[in-house]
Each structure stands twice: as structure tokens, then as C-alpha cells.
Amino acid sequence: MKKYGKFAVLIVLILGTLIWLAAGGMGESKAYYKTITELGQMGDRAYDTRLRVAGDIEGGSIQRKGKDVEFTLVQENRKLRVAYHGNDPLPDTFRDGAQAMADGKMGRDGVFHAHKIQAKCASKYEMKPGQKAGGTSRAGL
Amino acid sequence: MENLGYLAVLLAFCLSVYAIAASVAGRLKGKPFLVVSAERAVYAIFFLVTLASGILVWALMTGDFRFAYVAGHSNRAMPALYKFAAWWGGQEGSLLFWSWLLAGYAAVVVFTNRRKHRTIMPYVTAILMGVQAFFLLLNAFVVSPFRMLAMDGVVTALPDGNGLNPQLQYFAMAIHPPMLYLGYVGFAVPFAFAMASLLTRLPGDAWIHTTRRWTLVTWLFQSCGILLGAKWAYHALGWGGYWAWDPVENASLLPWLTASAFLHSVMMQEKKGMMKVWNMVLVASTFFLCILGTFITRSGIISSVHAFAQSSIGRYFVSFLAIGIAATVYLILDRLDYLKSESQLESVVSRESSFLFNNLILVASCFAVLWGTMFPVISESFMGERIALDPAWFNRLMIPIGLFLLFLTGVGPLFAWRRTSLESLRRNFQWPGLAAVVLVAALIAAGVRNFYALISFGFCLFVALTILIEFYKGSRAIAAKNEMNLLRAAFELTHRNTRRYGGYLVHMGIVLMFVGFTGAAFNQSVTAEVNTGDAVRLGSYSLKIANMTEGDTENYTWNRALVEVSKNGERLGVLEPERRFYKASRQGLGHIGLRPRLNEDLYVNYVVDDGKAVLQAYVFPLVSWIWIGSLVLVFGTLVALAPSKVKRQYARTEVVGVTRKYAPVEK
Numbered sequence: 001m002k003k004y005g006k007f008a009v010l011i012v013l014i015l016g017t018l019i020w021l022a023a024g025g026m027g028e029s030k031a032y033y034k035t036i037t038e039l040g041q042m043g044d045r046a047y048d049t050r051l052r053v054a055g056d057i058e059g060g061s062i063q064r065k066g067k068d069v070e071f072t073l074v075q076e077n078r079k080l081r082v083a084y085h086g087n088d089p090l091p092d093t094f095r096d097g098a099q100a101m102a103d104g105k106m107g108r109d110g111v112f113h114a115h116k117i118q119a120k121c122a123s124k125y126e127m128k129p130g131q132k133a134g135g136t137s138r139a140g141l
Numbered sequence: 142m143e144n145l146g147y148l149a150v151l152l153a154f155c156l157s158v159y160a161i162a163a164s165v166a167g168r169l170k171g172k173p174f175l176v177v178s179a180e181r182a183v184y185a186i187f188f189l190v191t192l193a194s195g196i197l198v199w200a201l202m203t204g205d206f207r208f209a210y211v212a213g214h215s216n217r218a219m220p221a222l223y224k225f226a227a228w229w230g231g232q233e234g235s236l237l238f239w240s241w242l243l244a245g246y247a248a249v250v251v252f253t254n255r256r257k258h259r260t261i262m263p264y265v266t267a268i269l270m271g272v273q274a275f276f277l278l279l280n281a282f283v284v285s286p287f288r289m290l291a292m293d294g295v296v297t298a299l300p301d302g303n304g305l306n307p308q309l310q311y312f313a314m315a316i317h318p319p320m321l322y323l324g325y326v327g328f329a330v331p332f333a334f335a336m337a338s339l340l341t342r343l344p345g346d347a348w349i350h351t352t353r354r355w356t357l358v359t360w361l362f363q364s365c366g367i368l369l370g371a372k373w374a375y376h377a378l379g380w381g382g383y384w385a386w387d388p389v390e391n392a393s394l395l396p397w398l399t400a401s402a403f404l405h406s407v408m409m410q411e412k413k414g415m416m417k418v419w420n421m422v423l424v425a426s427t428f429f430l431c432i433l434g435t436f437i438t439r440s441g442i443i444s445s446v447h448a449f450a451q452s453s454i455g456r457y458f459v460s461f462l463a464i465g466i467a468a469t470v471y472l473i474l475d476r477l478d479y480l481k482s483e484s485q486l487e488s489v490v491s492r493e494s495s496f497l498f499n500n501l502i503l504v505a506s507c508f509a510v511l512w513g514t515m516f517p518v519i520s521e522s523f524m525g526e527r528i529a530l531d532p533a534w535f536n537r538l539m540i541p542i543g544l545f546l547l548f549l550t551g552v553g554p555l556f557a558w559r560r561t562s563l564e565s566l567r568r569n570f571q572w573p574g575l576a577a578v579v580l581v582a583a584l585i586a587a588g589v590r591n592f593y594a595l596i597s598f599g600f601c602l603f604v605a606l607t608i609l610i611e612f613y614k615g616s617r618a619i620a621a622k623n624e625m626n627l628l629r630a631a632f633e634l635t636h637r638n639t640r641r642y643g644g645y646l647v648h649m650g651i652v653l654m655f656v657g658f659t660g661a662a663f664n665q666s667v668t669a670e671v672n673t674g675d676a677v678r679l680g681s682y683s684l685k686i687a688n689m690t691e692g693d694t695e696n697y698t699w700n701r702a703l704v705e706v707s708k709n710g711e712r713l714g715v716l717e718p719e720r721r722f723y724k725a726s727r728q729g730l731g732h733i734g735l736r737p738r739l740n741e742d743l744y745v746n747y748v749v750d751d752g753k754a755v756l757q758a759y760v761f762p763l764v765s766w767i768w769i770g771s772l773v774l775v776f777g778t779l780v781a782l783a784p785s786k787v788k789r790q791y792a793r794t795e796v797v798g799v800t801r802k803y804a805p806v807e808k
Binding site for chain 1: 380494516517526531541545729
């Protein structure tokens with residue numbers, strides 16, 4: 001049984017290290033997904049938690065100030081002004097009307113300060129889930 | 142046309158249900174004609190799905206914009222290659238592509254085994270057709286690619302389509318999904334054989350010998366798919382990275398990790414009859430992770446930059462996974478007696494133990510990636526909040542895991558089976574170990590302080606040397622005996638045992654890739670707004686904007702910068718990064734300027750927005766070695782697939798009281 005003891009010790013050691021690494025990293029690198037409505041209800045917590053907020057980019061709201069970019073996210077008629085300060089260029093899909101996700105923190109000035117933006121273009125023909133496919137019918141039926 | 146395509150899918154679905162019923166009934170009632178009719182149904186399904194796919198591809202190529210799918214993913218100005226690639230560019234098409242590949246694989250399996258494995262083949266057919274039926278169900282009823290666009294009840298064609306996402310209009314991207322899918326889909330076959338042998342309690346490990354090569358081919362496709370994806374990200378996305386721990390990337394990595402674990406632990410079963418339950422678990426996990434991968438990619442359950450599609454197919458996948466996993470777990474638990482191990486672990490320093498730890502690490506890393514990827518879903522169901530983990534978390538965990546694996550890559554193959562003597566350890570590792578220590582000391586002296594980079598370079602040299610010494614020793618012996626030069630001897634050596642030396646080559650590829658990964662610790666970058674005549678400095682490079690032009694083509698408009706590159710005052714040539722704006726999809730895309738060299742890549746991205754031009758330049762040290770390593774990996778896998786000159790019987794280590802334990806090599 002002694003040799004199995006050695007295996008057990010090694011396995012526990014390896015898994016223990018991994019769990020320790022994983023758990024230690026959780027705190028620093030987690031970001032909460034919030035809707036704009038939920039963001040408004042978070043109170044003071046909103047200012048010191050890393051957040052991810054998604055919405056559509058309001059048409060004509062994109063403004064460039066040097067390296068920074070400001071725009072407005074809209075979700076269910078709620079608006080949020082976002083300022084982007086990242087080093088990376090904005091994604092190719094970032095434009096009026098696209099769906100975007102901002103990763104950052106809420107500022108006390110009421111503007112969301114993002115260090116990362118992801119964007120996805122809303123395709124002309126592709127329907128969102130649950131949305132009734134208007135004007136299309138299945139062939140042969 | 143579209144009705145014919147839809148009908149073909151529908152018929153194929155009915156046939157797949159029939160094939161399941163007929164092969165199971167035929168097997169249980171002992172009616173061979175039923176089994177054969179099920180196998181013919183498999184061929185018929187392949188024909189029907191090919192027909193349906195052909196119709197869709199025809200519509201894409203000819204621009205039949207009555208099809209919702211064609212209008213959504215193609216346009217007139219697109220080059221023919223990308224019109225064809227639009228087959229797998231969207232949700233409906235790619236699921237049809239999945240079905241087509243599976244039908245093709247199933248037909249090949251049925252054909253090649255028409256006179257072999259007759260006891261398990263009915264179940265193999267039934268399991269493959271079960272998976273096929275699921276995908277055809279999606280093709281026929283949930284996400285049919287044959288939906289037409291209609292106005293007021295009349296089918297109407299649009300003047301032009303939306304175009305394929307420009308980010309996908311890139312050569313590596315046209316072949317990346319098929320490669321990945323060939324890998325994803327291919328794993329259904331080892332899974333079907335494993336489960337069929339469990340169902341029938343087939344004695345011996347016949348399924349392993351039949352599927353080993355199959356697994357390796359599938360693994361090769363998967364590796365190519367992942368690496369092409371990385372290459373695409375590097376060239377097409379403009380941020381210079383090749384891996385970002387994005388959910389869709391992770392989804393492709395998960396089955397690759399378990400498949401790699403399986404390819405190693407399967408040797409334990411072949412040679413020692415150990416780890417049988419474990420292998421079953423690995424084959425099944427790999428298959429279900431492939432399905433999960435398709436699901437994550439296609440359902441957009443985890444928001445991702447890659448999520449090109451979003452839909453309600455999620456619950457179908459979840460049900461399929463739940464039923465499949467439950468059935469597999471039940472089957473394995475019920476047949477545990479059939480999966481008894483024939484020998485035991487003897488020493489911590491042995492080949493067995495190195496395989497054990499290799500598997501432990503691969504599976505642990507798979508679990509870690511799965512955990513990180515699914516964390517938004519997990520946290521939502523347990524804590525009520527969707528929480529994402531960023532790439533830093535993955536790096537923190539995966540870098541040490543990767544380095545430990547790299548270390549095992551070096552030592553594992555040189556440990557002897559059962560136990561290894563201290564003397565042989567010293568003999569094998571003395572010089573490589575010493576060389577690695579010298580290299581690390583030299584790097585520290587040269588001013589490298591990054592801890593992980595030092596460890597990684599040390600291990601890379603260590604592993605590379607152990608592999609080279611193995612080749613050298615073997616070749617020298619052959620060269621001396623047969624009086625040939627070393628190179629011929631090395632070829633001869635590899636030819637005699639392609640599995641072993643092909644495996645070493647794969648390891649070498651991995652080492653070279655790690656050299657490339659490690660380069661990322663020394664990346665440099667600069668971003669600047671530029672005008673004609675400006676110069677940007679980056680490290681020892683100087684980038685001068687000589688000219689800025691713009692133009693127009695049928696498919697897109699473009700802005701281009703002519704950048705003169707010089708290093709330490711010496712002129713090196715020009716780069717022409719370009720920014721395109723695709724008309725049909727109204728989306729921009731960067732075409733980077735790249736100066737690839739073995740020591741470092743100079744990578745220039747050019748963005749024009751609102752009349753402002755921004756130049757982003759990066760220096761990526763050693764990145765080229767990732768692509769070189771990939772080629773070595775592919776070559777090594779091909780070598781391992783080639784038949785050995787010497788056919789060998791793998792005699793198991795003798796086990797008292799167990800007879801008939803010779804594992805015949807596949808015919």
C-alpha cells in the first residue's frame with residue numbers, strides 16, 4: 001500500500017496547487033455581467049466592482065476624443081454613456097447600431113469607464129432567438 | 142430545388158431512425174438481413190445529405206437569393222472560394238455540414254468493416270445513426286437551411302445578399318472550420334466502437350486497435366483546426382494575439398485535451414491492460430465535449446467575440462447531452478467487471494506513472510478550461526449573477542500546467558515500464574539537464590528576469606535534447622550495424638517504429654511551439670495617430686509613413702499606408718497595412734502588414750476612422766516558431782500514422798491466471 005501512498009501524495013499535491021492557483025486568481029479576474037437597469041440599482045457597489053455591460057450602440061452617439069472614444073449604449077430604452085480608454089483599437093464590428101459589450105468600472109461622474117470593448121454586428125437578416133422570423137416561410141411545407 | 146433539398150434531409154432523418162431500429166433489432170433477433178439493410182440505409186443517408194448539401198452549395202455559388210441562408214451569408218461580389226465557404230459560415234449551413242461529415246464518416250466505417258467486427262457493428266451503426274438522427278432533426282425541423290424569403294406569402298429573391306462576415310473572408314478561415322469539424326465529428330466513431338464493445342462485452346481490446354488510427358487522424362484534424370484558428374486570429378483580427386481564451390477557442394481546446402490524454406493512456410491499455418475504465422471515460426468525454434463545443438459555438442450561450450450565431454437550438458443540445466451522458470455513465474457502471482485492470486502500478490518513477498500524471502494534468506487542465514469557460518453559466522445558476530473570468534485567470538492557471546506537461550514530455554518517454562533505476566535516470570538526463578541549467582544561467586546573465594520564461598526555455602532545451610539523443614542513439618546503432626550514414630539510419634529507425642518516433646516528432650513540435658509561446662513574455666507595442674511623413678519608433682525599429690492611399694473595389698473600399706521600415710538606421714523594406722470596408726455587410730476589416738522572421742515578427746495594423754489614421758505596431762518575438770512547431774507536429778502525426786516496417790505483436794507483460802491476452806495489431 002505504501003507505493004499507492006506516494007501516488008496519492010503526489011496527486012493531492014498537484015491538484016492542490018492547481019486549486020490554489022485557480023481560487024487565488026478568481027478574485028482579481030472576475031467581472032459581473034449586468035444590464036443597464038441592474039447597474040442603476042447597484043448603488044455604491046457599482047463603483048468598485050468590475051462589470052460587463054451589454055447593449056446596442058446608439059446611432060450617431062460615437063464621439064472620438066484623441067485616443068479615447070465615447071458612445072452611448074442602449075438596452076431596453078435605458079441609456080448608459082461609456083468612455084473607452086483602452087490601448088487596443090476598437091473592433092471592426094464596432095459601429096452605430098451594433099451590439100457591444102463594455103468591460104470596466106462605473107465612474108462617479110455617471111460615465112462607465114471601459115478598458116475593453118467587444119462588438120458584434122447585428123446582421124440584417126439573422127433573427128435573434130425567440131424573435132418571430134417575419135416574412136419567411138419554410139420551403140415545401 | 143429547395144423542396145428537393147428539404148425532402149432529402151427529411152428522408153435522411155427517417156432513414157437514420159430506421160437504421161437504429163433495424164440494426165438493433167437485427168442484432169437482438171439474429172436477423173442478418175436487417176443489419177445489412179441498416180447499413181445500406183447509412184449509404185443512402187450519405188447520398189441524401191450530399192444531395193441536400195449540393196443543392197445548398199449550388200444556391201450559394203449561383204447566388205439564389207430566395208434562400209434566407211444564401212441572402213444572409215453570401216453576396217454577388219464575393220470570390221467563389223468564399224461563396225463555397227459560406228456553406229459552413231452560418232448556423233444552418235454549418236449544422237448541415239456537420240451532418241454531411243458524420244454521414245460520410247459513418248459510410249466509411251460501415252464500408253471498411255463490412256466483413257469485420259460483425260458482433261459489434263450493429264451497435265456501432267446504431268450509435269452513429271443516433272448521433273446522425275439528432276443532427277438531421279436539427280437540420281430538418283429547427284434550423285433548416287432551405288428556408289425561403291417571402292413577401293406577402295410569395296417567395297421573393299433579394300437583389301443581393303448580406304455577404305459572408307468579412308472576418309471570415311480569409312484563406313485560413315475558409316479551411317479552419319472544416320478541419321475543426323472533421324475533428325469534432327470524427328470522435329463519434331471511437332465513441333461508437335467503445336460503447337458497442339461495452340454493450341456486447343466483447344472480450345479483448347479490439348475496439349482500441351480498430352479505432353487507434355482513427356483517433357489519431359481525428360486528433361490531427363483537430364490540431365490543424367485549432368492551429369489554423371490561431372493563425373487566423375493572428376492575421377485577421379489585428380490585435381496580434383493568437384489565443385485569447387475566448388469561449389469558442391476554449392470549446393475547441395477541450396476535446397483536444399481529453400483526446401491527447403486518451404492517445405497516451407490507450408498505450409497503457411494496449412501494453413498492460415490497465416486504465417480500461419479511464420479510457421472509456423476519456424473517449425466518452427471527448428465525444429461529449431465535441432458536442433458541447435458545437436453547442437457553445439452555435440448557441441451563443443456564453444457571449445463571445447466569435448459568436449457568429451445565436452439561436453434557440455440550445456435546449457436540443459442540452460437534452461441530447463443529458464441523455465447521452467446518462468446512458469454512458471450507466472453503461473460504464475453496469476459493465477465495470479468487464480473493465481477490470483490486469484496489472485498494477487509499481488513505482489512512482491515509471492512509464493506507467495508518467496502516463497498517469499500526464500493524464501491527470503491533461504484532464505485537470507481540461508476541467509480548468511471548462512470551469513473558466515462555463516463560469517458565467519455556473520455562477521448564474523448557483524449565485525444568481527453572471528460572472529466572467531478574464532484571460533488573466535486562464536494564463537495564471539494554464540502556464541504552470543503547460544510547463545509541467547512540457548517537463549513530462551521530456552522525462553516520460555525515457556522512463557522504463559514498471560520501474561526505472563537511478564542509473565538509467567542519470568544516464569538519460571545528465572546532459573540535457575546540465576545543458577538546460579547552463580542555458581537558464583546564461584539567460585539570467587543576459588538580463589532575462591521573467592520566471593516562467595526562464596523555466597520554459599530551460600525545459601524546452603531539456604526536452605529537445607532528450608528527443609535528439611534518442612534519435613541519435615538509435616540511428617548510431619543502426620548506422621554501425623548496416624554501414625549507412627546517420628541520416629539514412631535515422632530514417633530507417635523511424636520507419637521501423639513509426640509510432641514511437643512519430644510520437645517523438647510530435648513532442649518536438651510541441652517543444653518548438655512552447656518556444657513560440659514563451660516569446661509572448663517579451664512583446665512590445667506602440668499605438669500612434671499618424672500623418673504622411675511621420676515616423677514611429679518601436680524598440681530598435683523605426684516606421685516611417687511614406688504614403689497613404691485609398692481606393693475602391695467591387696467587394697470593398699480600402700485605405701492603405703506605405704510604411705518604410707528601418708532597424709538601427711538600416712532600411713529593411715516596406716510594409717503595406719490595409720484597412721478594408723466591406724460594402725455588403727457594412728463592416729471593416731484590417732489587413733495587417735507583417736514582417737515575419739525567425740527571431741521576431743514586426744506586425745503593423747492600420748486603422749482609419751473618421752478621417753484619422755492610427756498606426757499600431759507590435760514586435761512579437763519567436764512567434765514564427767509556433768507555426769514551425771505546428772508543421773513539425775503535423776509531420777510527426779503523419780509519421781505515426783504510417784505503417785511500421787516491422788509489424789509487431791504487443792506482448793503484454795505476463796499476468797498470471799489470465800489467458801488470451803495478446804493484443805493483435807490491426808490487420
